[in-house]
Amino acid sequence: MSAVSSPSPASSSASPAGRRVSARIGAISESATLAVDAKAKALKAAGRPVVGFGAGEPDFPTPDYIVEAAVAACRNPRFHRYTPPGGLPELREAVATKTLRDSGLRVEPSQVVVTNGGKQAIYEAFAALLDPGDEVIVPAPYWTTYPESIRLAGGVPVEVVADETTGYRATVAQLEAARTERTKVLLFVSPSNPTGAVYGREQTEEIGRWAVEHGLWVLTDEIYEHLVYGGATAPSLPVVVPELADRCVIVNGVAKTYAMTGWRVGWLIGPADVAKAAANLQSHATSNVSNVAQAAALAAVTGDLTAVAAMRDAFDRRRRTIVRMLNEIDGVTCPEPEGAFYAYPSVKALLGKDIRGRRPATSLELAGVLLEEAEVAVVPGEAFGTPGYLRMSYALGDEDLAEGVSRMQKLLAEAED
Known part of the structure; x- marks a missing residue:
């Protein structure tokens, strides 16, 4: 999975006229969170039952x-x-x-x-x-x-x-x-x-x-x-x-x-x-x-904050569920978040382990294994400046959340030295 792209130079030419894209803009990486979300949605459109934890987007309609x-x-x-x-x-x-x-x-x-x-x-x-x-x-x-x-x-x-x-x-x-x-x-x-x-x-x-x-x-x-x-x-x-x-x-x-x-x-x-x-x-x-x-x-x-309070209650419920389920996975450590709607588990203890014949050395590679083997889309910590972690949004439905983390539990239970 190519969730985080490396900045590519605009051009190796020393001549400004030879550059197709400016160095300033050419150095910008695509938003990793949006890239993961787009890939998950494309796989769903193709009929794959992907559960996406990538986008920071409430699953509720606007009031x-x-x-x-x-x-x-x-x-x-x-x-x-x-x-x-x-x-x-x-x-x-x-x-x-x-x-x-x-x-x-x-x-x-x-x-x-x-x-x-x-x-x-x-x-x-x-x-x-x-x-x-x-x-x-x-x-x-x-x-x-x-x-x-x-x-x-x-x-x-x-x-x-x-x-x-x-x-x-x-x-x-x-x-x-x-x-x-x-x-x-x-x-x-x-x-x-x-x-x-x-x-x-x-x-x-x-x-x-x-x-x-x-x-x-x-x-x-x-x-x-x-x-x-x-x-x-x-x-x-x-x-x-x-x-x-x-x-x-x-x-x-x-x-x-x-x-x-x-x-x-x-x-x-x-x-x-x-x-x-x-x-x-x-x-x-x-x-x-x-x-x-x-x-x-x-x-x-x-307006008042009535609708906001209802959404916050749902996020709180999902927050507690995702933290509990993630911490049940050997090799995963997930502190309890106190705000927003993201969990940020450490997966450093899983890196280098064998998972269905693959040994992901980075959280970027582990995210690829999760997508390909469990059909779960997460954003690797490389996107946020800290390799060895995953970001998982819990702003998705309760059933999807439980299904997605259950798939992770089953796959990662196979990890071995």
Whole structure:
């Protein structure tokens, strides 16, 4: 299985005219998570009973009241025209109100920039903050898009690896060891994709105060803010450390909370000058986000969280099931995730073992064996900067989840030295 592709040079020619693809774009790898999901869907379409744990996508439909808001927007001539590049004024105001409601952070609508999904918000934030050579500390395991967005913006990602022994949470000591005179930004993600790790208030405050002490910016991704379990909380960094607010950019969106991955509406919140710079960039890159999708997002963020609570209850149930079943497999160690909807088991003890005549030496190779022998699609840890692990989304139906992990149990029970 080729789930993670290596960057290929645009061309070996020294002449710019001889290059077919720029070196900057040619160095970007395909999204491994989307690649695995696409392969799983293609196999299903071909009649293979593949169970896919690859995509971070709720299996629930978007709530009806949100869909109806989009239908009404389609009929409104106002939304048939260009609107402000930074977002519909009423949506920017609603995001500011929602942010105060959900995290306790007071921001002005002018600090909000509505983007084409969270990915665009992340890229625009880094583009607004980074000059060539600026370093960004990136705790790993990391979501595949973060390093690519940093590089596209001219920055240099500096990885700090945390493993299962700490619940995949980086310490201030690790962050300090990675800091140099070129460090400008810390990436802070809680709850985490791919691990489900959540930083509590004390850890969040310690990291925030460290960033303030060293004059760093922080980009904090809060898109999984409502998906926390078992009494865990994921406080917003600039709320816990108010002194950081003027050097902090928040990324969020409707995709995960409201089962709206395909609607492509995210946003960034930052100091006025950073928000203005991001909006200027967007005015040339894409102009406004689809007005119909913005109208749907407006209904989402102004509505109550009843539908969200029901989805969270289902994710919590699946979370406990997948962790229990994975830990029943000899050679697999899976910490209990406290947020998002991912399990991130270590499979290092299985590497090199014989599985039906094959000895996978890497988690990438093991993922290939799982797909070919058990028809289970997972994303290998190589995609997230930490070989030896698998990411498994539990945002799929209960029956599919149990079936998929059962297949893994049966196959991996055959592993032998």
